[in-house]
Amino acid sequence: MKLITAQHVLLGPAEHALHDGAVLLDGTRIHAVGSRQELDHHLPAEVPREHHPHATLLPGLINMHVHLSFDSGPDPVATLRDQDEDSLLSAMLERAQQTLRAGVTTVRDLGDRDGAALRLRARIADEGLAAPRILAAAAPLTVPHGHCWFLGGVVEHERDIRERVHRTAAQGADLVKVMASGGQLTPDSPPMWQSQFTPHELSLVVEEATRVGLPVAAHAHGSDAIEAAVRAGVTTVEHCTWMGPHGQDRRRHVAERMAEHGIYACAASSRNWRALVDRAGPERARQIHGRLSWMADLGVPLVTGTDAGLPGSVFDDFVGALELYEYLGFTPATILDMATVTSAAALGLGDRIGRIAAGYEADLLVVDGDPRTDGLAVLRHPRRVLTRGNTAVTADGQDG
Ligand SMILES: [Zn+2]
Numbered sequence: 001m002k003l004i005t006a007q008h009v010l011l012g013p014a015e016h017a018l019h020d021g022a023v024l025l026d027g028t029r030i031h032a033v034g035s036r037q038e039l040d041h042h043l044p045a046e047v048p049r050e051h052h053p054h055a056t057l058l059p060g061l062i063n064m065h066v067h068l069s070f071d072s073g074p075d076p077v078a079t080l081r082d083q084d085e086d087s088l089l090s091a092m093l094e095r096a097q098q099t100l101r102a103g104v105t106t107v108r109d110l111g112d113r114d115g116a117a118l119r120l121r122a123r124i125a126d127e128g129l130a131a132p133r134i135l136a137a138a139a140p141l142t143v144p145h146g147h148c149w150f151l152g153g154v155v156e157h158e159r160d161i162r163e164r165v166h167r168t169a170a171q172g173a174d175l176v177k178v179m180a181s182g183g184q185l186t187p188d189s190p191p192m193w194q195s196q197f198t199p200h201e202l203s204l205v206v207e208e209a210t211r212v213g214l215p216v217a218a219h220a221h222g223s224d225a226i227e228a229a230v231r232a233g234v235t236t237v238e239h240c241t242w243m244g245p246h247g248q249d250r251r252r253h254v255a256e257r258m259a260e261h262g263i264y265a266c267a268a269s270s271r272n273w274r275a276l277v278d279r280a281g282p283e284r285a286r287q288i289h290g291r292l293s294w295m296a297d298l299g300v301p302l303v304t305g306t307d308a309g310l311p312g313s314v315f316d317d318f319v320g321a322l323e324l325y326e327y328l329g330f331t332p333a334t335i336l337d338m339a340t341v342t343s344a345a346a347l348g349l350g351d352r353i354g355r356i357a358a359g360y361e362a363d364l365l366v367v368d369g370d371p372r373t374d375g376l377a378v379l380r381h382p383r384r385v386l387t388r389g390n391t392a393v394t395a396d397g398q399d400g
Contacts, residue, residue, distance in 0.1 A: 001026050002389075003049045005036040006057040008370050012340045012355040014058070014333035017372075023057060025362045028388040032358055055383060056370045058336065059354055060105025060132075060363035062343035063318055065238055065268040065305025068092040068120065068134075069112040069151075072314050077150060077185060080113060088113070092120045096131045098315040099308070101393050103382045105363035106344075106353060108175075108305070109136040110217055110238065114152040115171045130392040133363070135347060137177035137217060138168050141205060143196045147183035147219070161201060162208050169212035174347075175235070176209040178202065180218040181225035181243075185310065192221040193243035199228035206232045215348065217266075223249040230254050230263055236303065236346055240265040242291055250294060259299030264346045266305040267292055270313035271320025273327075286328075293328050303346045304339040319380045332371050362389035 002025045009021030011033065022039040024032040032039060040049070069092060070076035083091070092112075099107055109117035117136035124131045139153035141164055146154070153168075155161045168176055180197055182190035190196055197205070202218070209216045218229035221241040229237055237258070242250045258265065269289075277285040296302055306321040307313050318339075325335045344354025353361050366384035385393035 001031065001043075001047045003039060003043060003047055004052070004057060004364070004366070005040070005049065006052040006055045006366060008056040009033070009356060010056060010058040010336065010372075011357065012059045012337065014336040014340075014372060021057070023356055023364070025389050028362055030356060030358055030360045030362050033356055052366050052383065055366050055368050056378075057356070058365050058367070058371070059340045059356055060365055060385065060387065061103050061304075061318060061339045061379070062106045062108075062347070062354065063099060063104045063305055063308065064108045064236070064266050064303045064343050064346065065110050065307050066099070066107045066315070067111055067307070067309030068095050068107070068109050068117050070309030071095075072309055072312060074311055076309060076311065081150070085116070088116055089120050089123060092116060093124070093129065093131065095309070095315045096120070096124075096134065099318070100130065100132045100385060100387065102316045102318050103365050103367075103379055103385055104132055104318050105385065105387045106133040106135070106347070106349075108217075108347065109134060110177050110219075111137060111140040111148055111151055114139050115173070118172050130387065130390065132387060133353070135174040137175050138171050138173045140177035140179050140219070141165075142179040145189055146196045147179040147181075147186050147189050149186065149189070158201070158204060161204050165205060165208040165214075166212060169214055173214065175215045175217055176205060177217045177219065178205050178234075180220040180229045181222040183219060183221065192241070193245050194222055195225040195228065197225075197228070199231060202228050202232040202234075206234060223251055223254070227251060227254045230257050230261075233261070234263065236264040236266050238266050238268050238305070240267070240291070240295070248287065248291075250291060252298070255295050255298045255300050258295070259301075262301060264301045264303045264342070265292075265295055266303045267324070268305045268307040269321060269324060270306045270308065270310070271317050271323070272312050273321070273324040277327075289324060289328060292325070293330075296330070301342055301346070302338050303343040304335075317380070319376050322376050322379075326376055332376050335376060336371060363387055
């Protein structure tokens with residue numbers, strides 16, 4: 001057992017907080033939560049105690065959209081193509097650990113080279129390495145010459161779709177990813193606004209995934225693709241950019257349906273959101289990024305992801321991506337809820353992670369100050385990161 005106490009304990013939702021609170025850990029889990037005085041008083045003297053008088057204890061953060069297979073360099077596709085399996089897994093481990101040091105204790109990998117993230121997860125478990133919890137989709141479903149075809153998930157006919165979904169499940173994936181529209185990364189593939197699958201095919205993906213017990217994440221920039229994905233009943237819509245062939249095409253009835261059915265939107269934007277503000281000016285930037293406020297106002301549940309691995313989208317600055325929401329006027333408490341409670345629910349893990357409560361896994365951060373009043377920037381250099389009760393990071397930045 002171990003007792004950690006802090007000036008503030010954010011239980012998640014962040015507005016539910018304890019002043020001068022305490023969390024008692026038992027192995028990988030949280031055993032009890034309460035006031036410092038009370039827990040301290042009732043515990044035998046030999047139980048180790050760790051007190052953080054000017055700090056906040058909060059649940060570990062969740063990055064809902066990463067690609068551990070990509071290196072964030074100018075041409076991640078070329079780098080990946082030239083990498084053998086061994087060096088790929090080593091590089092992926094290093095990226096996963098960077099993410100952990102930045103306060104992220106769970107990542108969802110939304111597309112790798114034929115299940116590499118699942119093999120990484122097995123290696124982490126075998127060797128007992130410090131790393132965030134990894135949920136992974138393996139190779140995303142896409143069309144011939146479509147977005148990210150080179151990851152190995154090309155499907156062409158209905159039978160292909162069914163087989164690929166079953167293969168993904170057999171690999172041990174936690175979800176199915178489908179490239180419902182075009183994207184940015186792949187030369188000579190459909191434009192971002194254009195659908196890659198018909199509404200019927202998307203329904204088939206969801207139907208087969210449901211059959212094998214997996215949720216579906218749909219990459220969708222185009223409004224047609226978003227609408228088809230929502231109608232098919234996916235769990236999360238990635239990017240959700242509302243693009244038409246001639247610019248923004250926000251469809252209120254679709255967003256309302258997302259709200260009604262609890263379909264999550266993940267912006268999947270990195271700290272590079274600032275570049276758009278600099279390049280296009282604050283007004284235009286607010287128009288584009290403002291889709292997030294618009295969806296939130298309509299009740300669409302938002303989760304936090306960065307597309308880490310894409311050019312310039314680094315693994316070690318999750319907070320830089322979250323600051324977009326601060327810029328849009330979301331309160332820090334709301335943003336923390338998105339990155340913990342809401343994201344955990346979207347993963348189907350709402351009863352295990354994302355909160356500080358008895359029985360939950362001990363994925364915890366200790367940060368100086370209070371992010372609710374001092375801003376999200378205080379999350380940038382955590383004093384401590386614990387993953388399943390193990391200290392992964394200490395104040396001097398060393399792995400513990
Ligand atoms: Zn992505």
